[in-house]
Amino acid sequence: MMDALPPRQLSAPPAPARPARFETWIALPLRLAWRQLRFEKARLLAAIAGVLFACVLVFMQLGFRSALFDSATALLSAMRAELFLINPLTTASFRPEPIPRIRAHQALALPEVAQSVPVYMAQASWRNPVDGSRRAIQLIGFDVEARAMQFTGLEALTDSLKRADAVAFDRRSRPEFGPVADLLREGGGSLRVQVANRLVDVVGLVDIGPSFGADGNLVLSETNFRRLLPDRLPSNTDLVAIRLAPGADVAAAQRRLREILPPDVTVLTQAELVAWERRYWEEATPIGFIFGFGSVMGLIVGMVIVYQILFSDVANHLREYATLKAIGYSDGRLSRVVLGAAMLLAVLGFVPGALLSWYLYGVVGEATFLPLAMDIGRLLGVFGMIFGMCAAAGLLAMRKLRDADPADMF
Amino acid sequence: MPMPVEISGLRYAYGQGELRRPVLRGVDLSVAPGEILLLTGPSGSGKTTLLTLIGALRAMQEGSARVLGVELNGADEKTRVALRRRIGFIFQNHNLLGFLTARQNVAMALETDAALPERERLRRAGELLAAVGLAEHADKLPAKLSGGQRQRVAVARALAADPGLVLADEPTAALDRQSGFEVVHLLRDLAKSRGVPILMVTHDPRILDIADRVVAMEDGRITA
Incomplete structure (x- = not known):
């Protein structure tokens, strides 16, 4: 046995090179962490499942949250105008406070205002043409010739929408409104539907998309809007879309409109209008908070799972960790092993979580x-x-390392 | 030539105030280069505390202890961690990492040396395992080894980083007579051939024959 003895190295070791520093700092602790994780497969799978779960939860919550904001503002983003007038008390576009229609005409006093289009918004009940069930649908009424809206498909319908009781249906409305697109094709481009207790003609389809505030949309002319809702005062509108002459300064025009218009309307740019709507959903409803809360809960659950796994890894190997400390491993290095395990779990859980x-x-x-x-x-x-x-989770589990006292090893 | 271990007037107590319990009451001890020193004595005599102080595993309180040329009184954690890398430790239990093979366990002791490439670490670990007679078992996990074999892996690990001193605490306590005998003789032979001094705490009268010198402790003092 003595023959195999290696010679004792007497020369001092050379100074550590740069790559070796990287090795001791990250690569070796990470490798040790990976070997430890890999050793207990069931536990590793549980940890990955925990991270994956948190990952999917956060992705879904954030997805819903941004889908909500995107869909809530889709209608406003589709308007082709630089400035808007709304009632300062309006909280959200699906529930507008009326403003005097005369403000639209007053805005025309400014030379840079090219067009000032009143937009009417209300919800009315739509009767499903197949099963007769009723459901609230969003009506959007405006002068269809003014081109203040850029919904896909609208331009081709400009003339047909001018006919009495003609409406355009949003093809992306929820299916509970009935198979309108199919029925329309079968009827050769015309379909009679009951809206607000009046028969209307669906003459075509546009693309808007449902939002949390409206399950479906109907686009119609100002006149047809009044026919459907005769109780509404014709002197009141809900929103005014203002198009400026080409090359006009939007900020200057906004300032001048504020000067000449009474304070019963507020003048907003399109970005401000979208932000106004978004703020309602974010702050005035619990919805924004709920999704944020859901994300945080997902992260906390994930953290607890990862912490449990890392903690028990340290606790079960306390003697071994203490031994490593005894043979010259610093606290910092062992901390990097625990943190390395946490990082590995993050990556291993995130990749399948993102794909799922x-x-x-x-x-x-x-x-x-x-x-x-x-x-x-x-x-x-x-x-x-x-x-x-x-x-x-890794930082929390690292505290357990303090219990690994090499002095207790003897 | 300076002594690897030189201790004078070493005192140590656990606890504070009324609960203060002195364990070491003035110890003077030195270990000569290449010497194998056995420390015996009843439980509670302070042997283990003395070993942990020499091994820089505990902060000192009173007295002086120079280990491998480093004064430990007042030494900070960083100094102590650096010193520990130059000491080989063998514990009652092998304390091998269960998820690493014998070779990887031995190589762990070399990872604190940043200048050594991975291949060199594994090669030296293999040599040491061969030296303790475990060449064929180098790639087994500790769970697949017998108690004596595991303790031999621990011996290889203790010697891997070319220590200037080996500290052992009852290395035979968990082993049967035959395995215990083999392990300590192996340890003695390896240490003698490299000129590494060993300080070993033991209760086991069967292994006293490997010692150059036996020191007895009682009640926090060296008695013989």
Whole structure:
């Protein structure tokens, strides 16, 4: 046995090179962490499942949240105007406070205002042409010739919408309104439907999309809007879309409109109008909060699971960790092993979690008609959150390392 | 030539105030280069505390202890961690990492040396395992080894980083007579051939024959 003895190395070791520093700092602790994780497969799978669960939960919550905001503002984003007049008391576009229609004409006093289009918004009951059930639908009435809206399909319908009782149906409305597109095709481009207890003609389809405030939309002329809702005062409108002459300064025009118009209307740019609507959903309803809360809950559950796994890994190997401390491993290095395990779990859970969420976005988006889409910003954001969640769990579990006292080993 | 271990007037107590319990009451001890020193004595005599102080696993209180040329009184954590890398430890239990093979466990002791490439670490670990007679078992997990074999892996690990001193605490306590005998003789032979001094705490009268010198402790003092 003595023959195999290696010679004792007497020369001092050379100074550590740069790559070796990287090795001891990250690569070796990470490898040790991976070997430890890999050793207990069932536990590793449980940890990955925990991270994956948190990941999917956060992705879905954030997806719903942004789908809500996107769909709630889709109608306003589709308007082709630079400035808008609304009642300062209006909280959301599906529930507008009226403003005097005369303000639209007053705005025309400014030379840079090219067009000033009153927009009427209300909800009315739509009777499903197949089963007769009633459901509230959003009516959007305006001068269809003014081209203040850019819904896909609207331009081709400009003339037909001028006929009495003609409406355009939003093809992306929820299916509970009936198979309108199919019926319209069968009827040769015409379909009679009862809206607000009056028979109207669906003359075509446009693309808007449902929102949390409205399940479906109907576009119609100002005159037809009044026919449907005769109780509404003709002197009141809900929103005024103002188009400026080409090259006009939007901010200056906004300032001048504020000067000449009484304070019963507020003048907003399109970005401000969208933000106004968004703020309602974010702050004045519990919905924005609920999704944020759901995300946080997902992260907390994930963190607890990861913490449990890491903690028991440290607790079960306390003697071994203490031994490593005794043979010269610093606290910092062992902390990096625990943190390394947390980082590995973050990556291993995030990748399948993101793929699964992507798939679920497709499935859920189809079922709810909400615009759920994965984008790079959200991918990075959620990865950051999952990484942070695992790091927090790792930092908590690291405290257990203090119990590994090498002096107790003897 | 300076002594690997030089201790004088070492005192140590656990607890504070009324609960203060002195364990070491003025210990003077030195270990010569290449010497194998056995420390015996009843439980509670302070042997283990002395070993943990020499091993820089505990902060000192009173007295002086120079280990491998480093004064430990007042030494900070960083100094102590650095010193521990130059000491080989063997515990009552093998304390091997269960998820690493024998070779990887031995190589762990070399990972604190950043200058050594991975291949060199594994090669040296293999050599040491061969030296303790475990060449064929190098790639087994500790769970697949017998108690004596595991303790031999621990011996290889303790010697892997070319320590200037080996500290052992009852390395035979968990082993049967034959395995215990083999392990301590192996340890003695390896240490002698490299000139590494060993300080070993033991209750086991069967292994006293490997010692160059036996020191007895009682009640926090060296008695013989």
